[in-house]
Amino acid sequence: MKYMDMVVSETLRKWPNALAVDRVCTKPYTIEPTMPGEKPVHLEKGAVLFLPIFAVHRDPKNFPDPERFDPERFSDENKHNIKPYTYYPFGVGPRNCIGSRFALLETKAVFFHLLLHFQFVPVKKTMIPLQMSKKSFSVTFDGGLWIGFKRIKE
Numbered sequence: 734m735k736y737m738d739m740v741v742s743e744t745l746r747k748w749p750n751a752l753a754v755d756r757v758c759t760k761p762y763t764i765e766p767t768m769p770g771e772k773p774v775h776l777e778k779g780a781v782l783f784l785p786i787f788a789v790h791r792d793p794k795n796f797p798d799p800e801r802f803d804p805e806r807f808s809d810e811n812k813h814n815i816k817p818y819t820y821y822p823f824g825v826g827p828r829n830c831i832g833s834r835f836a837l838l839e840t841k842a843v844f845f846h847l848l849l850h851f852q853f854v855p856v857k858k859t860m861i862p863l864q865m866s867k868k869s870f871s872v873t874f875d876g877g878l879w880i881g882f883k884r885i886k887e
């Protein structure tokens with residue numbers, strides 16, 4: 734189950750369901766520079782901010798070799814290297830996803846039962862490598878996602 738958790742976490746890094754979360758600024762605020770050469774960013778009340786989950790998860794400064802699917806990023810030895818607020822498939826703060834624990838439990842339960850009986854195999858329609866659709870703001874794939882289930886003999 735530990736490895737399952739690592740695989741699910743890495744899947745949500747590479748393929749977060751939501752591309753971004755948004756927030757509305759409720760009072761004027763200035764983000765002060767933290768690095769040499771940066772300028773302050775002034776936010777007005779009412780400004781809408783987009784926090785791009787997909788881009789942050791694929792930034793090599795946050796996740797080296799970001800295109801590589803590597804569950805080891807989330808191992809007990811490595812996960813403390815993940816910088817705060819660089820991994821947020823369920824959003825952030827008090828309005829983050831209320832269903833996150835249920836979603837993770839459900840996903841693991843489904844895959845546990847499927848993997849007990851089936852091997853997942855590529856089929857003719859399986860897209861390798863996976864290419865995200867450019868027609869939508871959500872993470873979707875033109876032609877759908879296809880995978881074969883091969884029953885494991887008892």
Ligand code: HEM
Nearest residue numbers: 750751754755822823824825828829830831832833835836
């Ligand atoms: C892998 C599955 C899921 C992912 C990746 C996901 C992701 C998210 C994200 C990114 C947000 C926005 C959070 C923010 O703005 O900071 C959100 C909000 C929300 N999610 Fe999920 N979600 C998942 C499953 C679920 C499930 C199963 C439920 C309900 C059973 C659920 C209920 C909600 C609700 C009610 C909100 C709005 C929370 C609020 O505005 O206070 N989600 N989710």
